[in-house]
Amino acid sequence: MTVLRVLLVLVGLVLSGVSGALADDEAIRATIGKFAESKNFRDTEQVVRDLGASGDVRVERALSALSEGNLSFRKIDKAVFIALEKGQTATLFDPLTGDAAGEEPKGGFTKIKVNNSLRRTIRDVISGLTLASPDPVVRLAAARTMFVAPDAGNLEALDAAIARETVASVKAALEAARASTILVSDAAEAAKLEAIAVLGKRGDRETLSLLTGFAARAQGEVQAAAQRAIDDINGTLALWDLGQNVWYGISLGSVLLLAAIGLAITFGVMGVINMAHGEMVMIGAYTTFAVQSVIRASFPWLFDWSLAIALPLAFVVAGAVGLALERGIIRFLYGRPLETLLATWGVSLILQQAVRTMFGPTNQEVGNPSWMSGGFQIGQLALTWNRLWIVVFALAVFGLLLYVFKRTAWGLQMRAVTANRRMASSMGIRTPWVDAFTFALGSGIAGIAGVALSQIDNVSPNLGQGYIIDSFMVVVFGGVGNLWGTLVGAFSLGIVNKFLEPYAGAVLGKILVLVLIILFIQKRPRGLFALKGRSVEA
Amino acid sequence: MITQRLFTGGSNRRVLVVAVILAAVAVLVPALHLALPPSSPFHVPSYIVALVGKYLTYALLALALDLVWGYCGILSLGHGAFFALGGYAMGMYLMRQIGDRGVYGNPILPDFMVFLNWKELPWFWYGFDQFWFAALMIVLAPGALAFVFGWFAFRSRVTGVYLSIITQALTYALLLAFFRNDMGFGGNNGLTDFKDILGFNVQAPETRAALFAASALALALALLVTSAITRSKFGMLMIAVRDAESRTRFIGWRPENVKVFAFTVSAVMAGIAGALYVPQVGIINPGEFAPANSIEVVVWTAVGGRGTLVGPIIGALLVNGGKSWFTGVLPEYWLFALGGLFIAVTLFLPKGIVGTFDSWRAARRDAAERARTKAEEDAAPPPVDPVTGRPARTEVAERSTTSDLAGGPAPQPAE
Numbered sequence: 001m002t003v004l005r006v007l008l009v010l011v012g013l014v015l016s017g018v019s020g021a022l023a024d025d026e027a028i029r030a031t032i033g034k035f036a037e038s039k040n041f042r043d044t045e046q047v048v049r050d051l052g053a054s055g056d057v058r059v060e061r062a063l064s065a066l067s068e069g070n071l072s073f074r075k076i077d078k079a080v081f082i083a084l085e086k087g088q089t090a091t092l093f094d095p096l097t098g099d100a101a102g103e104e105p106k107g108g109f110t111k112i113k114v115n116n117s118l119r120r121t122i123r124d125v126i127s128g129l130t131l132a133s134p135d136p137v138v139r140l141a142a143a144r145t146m147f148v149a150p151d152a153g154n155l156e157a158l159d160a161a162i163a164r165e166t167v168a169s170v171k172a173a174l175e176a177a178r179a180s181t182i183l184v185s186d187a188a189e190a191a192k193l194e195a196i197a198v199l200g201k202r203g204d205r206e207t208l209s210l211l212t213g214f215a216a217r218a219q220g221e222v223q224a225a226a227q228r229a230i231d232d233i234n235g236t237l238a239l240w241d242l243g244q245n246v247w248y249g250i251s252l253g254s255v256l257l258l259a260a261i262g263l264a265i266t267f268g269v270m271g272v273i274n275m276a277h278g279e280m281v282m283i284g285a286y287t288t289f290a291v292q293s294v295i296r297a298s299f300p301w302l303f304d305w306s307l308a309i310a311l312p313l314a315f316v317v318a319g320a321v322g323l324a325l326e327r328g329i330i331r332f333l334y335g336r337p338l339e340t341l342l343a344t345w346g347v348s349l350i351l352q353q354a355v356r357t358m359f360g361p362t363n364q365e366v367g368n369p370s371w372m373s374g375g376f377q378i379g380q381l382a383l384t385w386n387r388l389w390i391v392v393f394a395l396a397v398f399g400l401l402l403y404v405f406k407r408t409a410w411g412l413q414m415r416a417v418t419a420n421r422r423m424a425s426s427m428g429i430r431t432p433w434v435d436a437f438t439f440a441l442g443s444g445i446a447g448i449a450g451v452a453l454s455q456i457d458n459v460s461p462n463l464g465q466g467y468i469i470d471s472f473m474v475v476v477f478g479g480v481g482n483l484w485g486t487l488v489g490a491f492s493l494g495i496v497n498k499f500l501e502p503y504a505g506a507v508l509g510k511i512l513v514l515v516l517i518i519l520f521i522q523k524r525p526r527g528l529f530a531l532k533g534r535s536v537e538a
Numbered sequence: 539m540i541t542q543r544l545f546t547g548g549s550n551r552r553v554l555v556v557a558v559i560l561a562a563v564a565v566l567v568p569a570l571h572l573a574l575p576p577s578s579p580f581h582v583p584s585y586i587v588a589l590v591g592k593y594l595t596y597a598l599l600a601l602a603l604d605l606v607w608g609y610c611g612i613l614s615l616g617h618g619a620f621f622a623l624g625g626y627a628m629g630m631y632l633m634r635q636i637g638d639r640g641v642y643g644n645p646i647l648p649d650f651m652v653f654l655n656w657k658e659l660p661w662f663w664y665g666f667d668q669f670w671f672a673a674l675m676i677v678l679a680p681g682a683l684a685f686v687f688g689w690f691a692f693r694s695r696v697t698g699v700y701l702s703i704i705t706q707a708l709t710y711a712l713l714l715a716f717f718r719n720d721m722g723f724g725g726n727n728g729l730t731d732f733k734d735i736l737g738f739n740v741q742a743p744e745t746r747a748a749l750f751a752a753s754a755l756a757l758a759l760a761l762l763v764t765s766a767i768t769r770s771k772f773g774m775l776m777i778a779v780r781d782a783e784s785r786t787r788f789i790g791w792r793p794e795n796v797k798v799f800a801f802t803v804s805a806v807m808a809g810i811a812g813a814l815y816v817p818q819v820g821i822i823n824p825g826e827f828a829p830a831n832s833i834e835v836v837v838w839t840a841v842g843g844r845g846t847l848v849g850p851i852i853g854a855l856l857v858n859g860g861k862s863w864f865t866g867v868l869p870e871y872w873l874f875a876l877g878g879l880f881i882a883v884t885l886f887l888p889k890g891i892v893g894t895f896d897s898w899r900a901a902r903r904d905a906a907e908r909a910r911t912k913a914e915e916d917a918a919p920p921p922v923d924p925v926t927g928r929p930a931r932t933e934v935a936e937r938s939t940t941s942d943l944a945g946g947p948a949p950q951p952a953e
Contacts, residue, residue, distance in 0.1 A: 273699045332885055337699045338613045339884040342840060345833050346880025353873035469710050469829065472703045507714050514711040518687075518704050522694040 025096065028054055032062055032080050032095050035112050036073035044112065045121055052125035060126050062095040067122045071095065072109040083109055123149075128157040131174075136167045143173035148206060150177070152185035176202055183214045192222050200229035203236040204380060240380035245498050251387045253494025254394035255456070257487060258449035259467040260474035261401065262442035264486040267475055269418045269438045272330060273341040276348035277471065278464025279355075280443045283321060284314035284450020285459045286355060289364045304369040307451060314447040321351075322443020326436050334435075348464070356461040366454040386455045393452050397445065402483055404441075414438055473517050479527025488528060493517075553765040556848050557758040560594075564754035568747030584743060588818060591750040593858045595815040598757045600838040600850035602807035605764050607836070608845030609773065610800040611780030613698075616705035617808050618832035619712050620680035622822065624809025626716075627679055629729035629822040630663060631672030632740070636733050649731070650724045660722040669736060676813040677806050684805030685798060692794035692801075697783065706829045713827035728823025735817050746818070753814045757851065760807050764847055767803070776800055837876070840883045843890025852891060 031050050038044040048066070051059040065071045065082040072083040072090070081101060083090040090106040093099065114122075123145075130142035139161070146154055158178045165171040179195035187195075199207050208230065215226040263277045288310040295302050295309075302309070325347060333340045368386055375384035405411035416424040417434050425431045450463070457463060470493075478489025493513060500509035521527075567582055567590070574581040599621050606612040638645040642652040646659055665671040687708060691701055719725035738745045767773050778786045779793045786793050816822045825831075834857075842853025857879070864872045887894055 271699075273703070329881060329885065336884075336888075338702065339888065341613070341699060341702060342833070342836060343881045343884040346837075346877040346884075349873045349877030349880070353870070353877070357870060469707060473707060476700060476703055507718055511711045511714050514707050518690070518707065521696055521700070521704060522690050525694050525696045525700065 028056060028059060029096060032059075033078070035066070035071065035080050036078035038112070041113070041115055041118055044114070045118055048118070048121055048125055052128055056129075058096060060129060061098055063122050063126055065095065066112060066114055067119050069111060069114055071112045073112065074104075075108050075110055080112075081109070083111075124151045124154060128154055131157055131161040136170050139165070139167075140170050140173055143170060143177045147173065147177040147180050148210075150181040150184045150210075152181060155181050155185060176207070180210055183210070189220075189222055192218075193225050196222070196225045196229050200232050203233045205237065208233045208237065237380065243381055245502070246495060247381065247383065249495030249498035250391055250491060251494070252498055253491035254391040255453065256467075256470055256474050256494055257394045257398065257490035258390070258452055259446070260471035260478075260490055261398065261483070261486050262445035262449065263471050264475045264478070264480065264483065265401070265414075265445070266439055266442035268480045268482070269414050270330075270334075270435050271337055272334075272439070273337060273344065274330075274439075274442070275341055275345040275468065276325065276351060277344075277442075277446055278466075278468035279348045279351040280318045280322060280446035280464070281450040281453060281467060282355065282459075282461065282464040283318045283351070284447035285366070285454035285457075285463055286359060286364070286450075287314040287317050287447065288451045288454040289359075289366050289459055292366060303367070304371065306367075307369060307372075307455075310451050311448050314451045315444040316447075318447025318450070319440040319444030322446075323436060323440040325443070326439035330439065331432065331435065352461045352464075359461075361461060363458040363460045366459050368455055372455060390452050390456065397448065398483065398487055401445070405483060410434075410437070473514065476527055477517055477520060479524075479529035482529040485527060485529030550765065550769065552848055553761055556851065557761050560754045560758035560761070564751040564758070567754075568751050571747050571750075572743060584746065587743075587746055587750050589862065591746070591753050591818045592815060593855050594750070594753040594757050595811045595818070596835075596838065596858055597851040597854040598753070598760055598811035598814070599808050599835055600842070600854040601757070601760055601764060601847065602804040602811065603835050603839050604844055604847060604850040605767070605807070606797075606800050606804045607839060608847075608850075609768050609776045609780060610797055611783070612797060612801060613702045613836065614705045614801070614804075615702045615829060615832050615836065616707075616709035617804070617835055618829075619705075619709035619827055620684060620805040620808035621812035621815070621835075622712070622716075622824075622826035623680045623683065624676045624812030625816040625822040625826060626723060626729070626812075627666075627672055627675040627809070628813035628816045629732075630666040630675075630723075631669060632732040632735060632817060633729050634663070634667040635735065636731065639733055640731070648724070648729070650719075650727065651722070654719060656722075662722065673813075676809050680805040680809030680812075681802050684802045688798040688801040689794075692797040695794075706832070709827050709832055710829050713824055713829070716824035716827060724823070726824065728821060728825075729816075730821040730823075732817065732820055740817055740820065749814065749818050753818070756810060756814060760810075761847060761851070764807075768847065772796070772799075834876070837880055837883065839890075841879065841887070841890055843893035843896075846890065846892040846896070849890045849892035856891075 028051070031047060031054065034047045034050070035044065038047055044066075048063065051063060062071060062080075062082070070082050070084060071080065073080045080095050082093040082095050082098070083106070084093070085091075085106045088105055088107070089103050090109055091103050092101040094101055127142045127145045130138050131146075133139055133142070143161075146158065155178070158174060158181060162171060162174045162178060165174055175198060179198040182191055182195040183199075196211070199211060211226050211230050211233070215223055215230060218226055259278075259281055262280065263274060266272050266274050266277070288307065291310040291313060292303070292306045295306050325344070329343050329347065330340055333343060372386040372389055375382060377383070403411075405415060413424070413429050413434050416427070416429055417431050417438075421431055424434075453463065453467075457466075474486060474489045474493055477493060478485030478487070496516070497509055497513050500512050503509075504512055567587060570580055571582040571584065571587050576583070599617065602620075603614060603617050606614055633648040636648065640649040640652075642649055644652045647656060651659070666675070687705075691704065696704065715721055716723050716728075717726055723729070732740045734740065735745065735749075738748075740746075768776065775786070775791060775796050778791070779796050783793050786796075812822075812826075835854075838854040838857045839850040840853070841857055842851065843849030860875070861872060864875055883890070889897060
């Protein structure tokens with residue numbers, strides 16, 4: 001019984017809804033029909049306002065068409081259609097439902113004239129209507145439109161919308177829109193002050209420009225209040241800017257960390273300057289490119305995994321090149337650091353040219369997997385996923401290396417060789433092997449750095465060259481033989497660089513950083529975290 | 539014949555011979571270029587004059603690097619910066635000489651300033667319309683930079699690879715700075731479109747020949763000066779600093795002063811080389827500051843043999859000649875060849891061509907003398923020193939050690 005009753009009630013509800021809609025249809029059609037009778041723009045505007053007053057979202061179609069100049073009426077029976085003209089014919093659509101209504105020669109139709117002030121009215125009416133939309137996304141968009149372009153006439157619609165709004169974020173947007181509307185209306189000072197208070201709490205750039213515009217027009221106490229609110233917002237924004245700069249700095253620092261950490265290992269343990277380090281980064285990036293090419297051609301569904309596949313491959317490829325380099329060239333040059341520098345520079349030239357010959361001199365396209373594209377916003381802070389992942393990745397690599405160094409037998413041997421090579425050798429550590437694998441490890445790390453950098457930089461044969469000097473600066477600044485030094489060095493250089501940029505410009509900022517490092521070396525020639533030793537020339 | 543003379547008789551005679559050859563080239567090549575008609579088989583075409591003139595300035599740059607690297611153990615990866623600074627000083631003079639013949643016809647402002655909508659000449663361009671001022675700046679600008687930089691770096695005992703890296707950072711910073719339009723040095727495009735130098739047309743064959751002669755003479759003069767420096771007591775001190783800096787300090791010398799002096803002299807030489815380079819190639823742009831250029835200078839010096847003075851000249855001429863030939867025949871493979879050269883020289887020819895030749899000659903002579911002494915010993919009882927009663931040291935052995943010293947000390951790794 002109960003079920004039956006509920007069903008009956010439901011059916012009744014549906015029926016009444018339908019009939020209500022039908023009744024509305026008739027009324028709206030009648031209102032739309034009035035367009036055909038309007039003599040001038042003022043009449044048309046009245047019709048537009050009437051349509052808006054109906055509160056039915058579906059009139060948007062007709063209003064948009066009117067705004068675009070596509071609304072016409074048939075000369076014979078004054079029936080209104082949306083008419084898209086093409087050549088001599090006009091394709092007709094129903095103004096309410098948008099259903100096709102055949103084709104007729106366009107000579108039988110008259111366009112309903114529209115001007116810019118009318119278009120503005122139409123826009124306002126539509127945004128007022130969309131405030132009533134059942135979709136919260138549409139409502140939010142409408143509230144934002146009214147916030148940016150306030151119109152005193154919308155006040156009642158906004159009040160009504162706020163009263164029935166249930167979604168908190170939309171309600172906040174509506175209240176902001178209401179506040180900005182009050183500022184342009186001729187409301188009392190008290191209301192305006194209240195509105196300024198509401199806006200002052202928002203503290204974003206749009207509010208700032210809105211209030212700045214208002215403060216220029218207003219007088220007396222209201223202006224003072226607006227000015228205070230502007231100052232408040234400026235203060236908040238400055239804090240957010242600071243945060244954003246710190247974030248950019250961290251992001252740059254993580255890139256530097258990735259590029260420099262392999263260098264720090266080889267330099268620290270072996271005292272070898274590897275000028276071909278940047279090319280190891282490049283090899284890693286090209287490995288990613290090769291992996292993605294294969295995946296694109298044969299296994300497109302694997303694309304989101306391409307980076308995960310490229311990581312171990314890049315490590316192995318770059319590490320193998322590094323191992324060959326150490327066994328083939330560098331081991332003959334131990335104890336001659338300047339010659340090593342020259343020989344590895346030669347290697348870097350050869351690797352660059354080899355890649356140029358194989359892949360061509362142009363930039364290769366490396367795609368972002370879906371989880372690395374796009375971004376999100378925290379307050380006024382804009383973050384992108386690829387940068388965020390690279391920061392996480394850099395820290396993970398750092399943690400892993402720290403573990404290898406502090407907790408494994410190999411790491412112990414590496415540290416022993418760093419501290420005192422001859423003593424370590426006397427203790428039975430095979431220093432040549434430690435050297436070879438340390439070099440391979442450093443190169444491999446550079447390779448996986450290349451995988452990360454391929455996501456944010458151009459993959460070209462010159463990729464490594466852009467990082468080599470910065471990486472050296474990090475190592476020199478942070479000190480040799482200490483991973484923490486590299487971490488601190490990378491992030492402080494990154495952040496300092498990004499803080500100098502707004503004041504000095506990107507290039508001058510970089511020059512200033514270089515000069516600062518040169519001056520810093522005067523004070524601490526062995527870097528921030530120097531290894532303590534007793535040798536006079538260590 | 540000439541090569542035999544060149545490589546016999548110690549470094550002093552070798553330096554003299556090379557200086558004389560350079561002076562002869564400075565007279566002969568322009569004469570053959572100007573006096574003989576193009577149809578003559580001995581005529582030197584103008585492109586050869588331009589090319590070799592350019593190489594001679596490179597050789598001067600390599601010689602400057604040899605003074606600090608070969609004799610003082612300072613591997614500068616930023617010598618291109620001093621070269622470029624000298625070049626810019628000359629370029630500024632040449633820009634001012636254009637006068638109102640520029641595209642915009644402004645009598646004072648160079649074209650790029652008019653283009654950037656500048657109203658007056660920046661203060662650092664004042665005086666560059668006078669040649670004496672520009673000449674002063676060619677010497678002062680690189681010298682002052684080297685002095686300040688060296689003062690800071692050497693005083694705090696930045697040595698070895700650390701020093702190499704910050705010299706590289708120095709030239710990199712200058713590269714970035716000169717790329718900026720706001721700096722007032724023509725930005726990306728640099729300075730070009732030169733018309734006159736000292737009232738003579740830069741493009742004229744006579745001017746080109748004169749510039750060629752000036753380059754050759756400057757190189758010869760620099761060779762004599764560096765030879766004098768390195769053979770003086772101060773030169774011995776430089777070598778001491780190179781081979782054992784701490785020991786030199788403990789004996790009571792101040793290595794930082796020695797290094798600053800060598801570095802500054804070397805930078806001035808590099809600046810002069812740059813100043814001679816610019817009018818011959820007709821352009822100076824920030825690319826000259828690129829770290830890669832400076833490292834290439836190192837390989838010229840290494841190929842010829844560091845610490846030999848003559849070696850870097852030979853190295854610069856050989857490598858650049860090879861580059862011109864290579865980029866003409868197999869342009870894609872030049873970087874392979876250059877990279878291979880870096881590796882091959884460091885692995886197989888650490889003393890360079892001249893150094894290797896010296897040790898080979900010394901070894902051969904030693905072997906020959908050993909054989910002769912042995913033959914003499916076999917023939918006659920060993921001469922007995924009348925005082926000590928022990929066998930007297932043979933004169934030959936003594937000569938061989940001294941000539942070995944004079945033949946340029948064997949390059950040692952910098953500490």
